[in-house]
Amino acid sequence: MTRTVFRNGRIFTAATDLARQWTHSLAIEDETVVAIGDAAEARGGEVVDLDGALVLPGFTDAHTHLIMMGQALGQVALTDARTLDDIRELLREARAADPDAVVLRGRGWLFDSVPGGAPTAAMIDAVVSDVPVYLDANDYHSCWVNTAALAELGITRDTPDPLGGAIGRDADGEPNGMLFETAAVQYAWGRRDAATTDAERDEAVERMLDAYSRAGVTGVVDMAFNEHALAAIERAVERHGGRLPVRVSAHWLVENTGDLSRNLAQLDRVVELARRPASPWLRVIGIKLILDGTIDACTAAMGAPYADGSNAEPIWPLRDLAPVVAAADAAGLQIAMHAIGDAASDAALTAIERAIAANGDIPRRHRLEHLEYAAPGTAERMARLGVTASLQPVHADPAIFANWAAMLGDERVDRAFPWPEYERAGALVAFSTDAPTAPHDALANMYVAATRASALDPSVSAVHPQYALPLADAIAHATRDAAASIGDADWRGRLAPGFAADLVVIDTDPFTAGAASLLTARPLMTMVAGRETFAAAREDTP
Numbered sequence: 001m002t003r004t005v006f007r008n009g010r011i012f013t014a015a016t017d018l019a020r021q022w023t024h025s026l027a028i029e030d031e032t033v034v035a036i037g038d039a040a041e042a043r044g045g046e047v048v049d050l051d052g053a054l055v056l057p058g059f060t061d062a063h064t065h066l067i068m069m070g071q072a073l074g075q076v077a078l079t080d081a082r083t084l085d086d087i088r089e090l091l092r093e094a095r096a097a098d099p100d101a102v103v104l105r106g107r108g109w110l111f112d113s114v115p116g117g118a119p120t121a122a123m124i125d126a127v128v129s130d131v132p133v134y135l136d137a138n139d140y141h142s143c144w145v146n147t148a149a150l151a152e153l154g155i156t157r158d159t160p161d162p163l164g165g166a167i168g169r170d171a172d173g174e175p176n177g178m179l180f181e182t183a184a185v186q187y188a189w190g191r192r193d194a195a196t197t198d199a200e201r202d203e204a205v206e207r208m209l210d211a212y213s214r215a216g217v218t219g220v221v222d223m224a225f226n227e228h229a230l231a232a233i234e235r236a237v238e239r240h241g242g243r244l245p246v247r248v249s250a251h252w253l254v255e256n257t258g259d260l261s262r263n264l265a266q267l268d269r270v271v272e273l274a275r276r277p278a279s280p281w282l283r284v285i286g287i288k289l290i291l292d293g294t295i296d297a298c299t300a301a302m303g304a305p306y307a308d309g310s311n312a313e314p315i316w317p318l319r320d321l322a323p324v325v326a327a328a329d330a331a332g333l334q335i336a337m338h339a340i341g342d343a344a345s346d347a348a349l350t351a352i353e354r355a356i357a358a359n360g361d362i363p364r365r366h367r368l369e370h371l372e373y374a375a376p377g378t379a380e381r382m383a384r385l386g387v388t389a390s391l392q393p394v395h396a397d398p399a400i401f402a403n404w405a406a407m408l409g410d411e412r413v414d415r416a417f418p419w420p421e422y423e424r425a426g427a428l429v430a431f432s433t434d435a436p437t438a439p440h441d442a443l444a445n446m447y448v449a450a451t452r453a454s455a456l457d458p459s460v461s462a463v464h465p466q467y468a469l470p471l472a473d474a475i476a477h478a479t480r481d482a483a484a485s486i487g488d489a490d491w492r493g494r495l496a497p498g499f500a501a502d503l504v505v506i507d508t509d510p511f512t513a514g515a516a517s518l519l520t521a522r523p524l525m526t527m528v529a530g531r532e533t534f535a536a537a538r539e540d541t542p
């Protein structure tokens, strides 16, 4: 048996009882915390002097995309590019650095960085035209490609728009290099997935696991799982000796085919996977339905039109949605619904209400993802229905807010990302990053949560600081409540006797040094099930 006593620390337990939120010592036996406080000091074992360092429960990133994140970490990063010239320079450099590559992939560009928010293939062709170029937008709801990519995808003026998406076109009807929503999914990402080898996916998984371990993350919830991702994570479990450095839970992506029986048929595989014996390392727990797009691209389904008078149809209209939600609910699957606009969240909750009416009082733990603009009263309705608010502080980063606000352009902007509303209403709030649509860094995410200032560009001033949360609450939402959102409330997500020894030691204490220190604070050590998954090299530590 391995026994360790951590002493002399500032240990934040994330207990709901405020009197038990902090302690100084923690005893671990094998995979489990067995005592805290003075009781831990009395235990035997190897003693580790924390020397006043801050310890938190390991973070759970409650909404992420594991394979895409790992792939993104290997692509040209465009988020810091503030102008079209910046973007072009990065593409030119990347092409020159790897002249034998047959494709160039980038990610994270912002609509704000492109003239008029209207990217074209010609803008890329001017710097890279000899190979296909695919650039995923920061929100991953659209993809910007060059002319060679359009040719590779076989997209012409005669190609129809897919259900729930659009091929951007110029005034003459020619494809202009933008693929929105399901057009990006089916063409750009479909092509990428078909061209990606298992070896490349394995590399992506290792990059992802390493990045999360370095960030103090010990659990993740994938929000668009599929057969490729399942197989890749299963291979990772094998490579890592029957365990993983990060606990993986997953929601299977179910797509609206427009045909009820084909939609329902997709649930069969998920039910089969969810019934497998529970593993603490990899579990499929439910389904994910993407009800709408994003406000930035005017593809989120709003109750009232955008500033330009347009609006978006939901990808899952209620008539398609309700029977799938009812069937998944009856099967005991957890349902996560991407709902950014208020028309989408309204439809999602109506579908859940109908499922409850049809299926009665059975265990259920459904959730709405993002909720960027929800109508007043939504939080209370969610609390009544026991629906989790799955929120991404990094999506409210003020550096990417101007375009968001301009798209709505009215008093709705005042209600952007109002996290305290969900707390006040009594809904469970689970924080996450939605990587790779935003950086996966847990501490930077906490900075935005606790300040509403920008982690991307600290020179940008805070927007809606009245919606910032106390740091202890923010961390609890990203640890305890994130674990609770997938049904793990009784065994991980906080530091208490009987709970999993999943924790992170941080080199700086933002509770005393101030929230700004979250931007420079670094994990010293991450532990999952009592085993170190990351340790900062001695020379990195101050």
Ligand SMILES: [Zn+2]
Pocket: 063, 064, 065, 223, 434
């Ligand atoms: Zn997502």
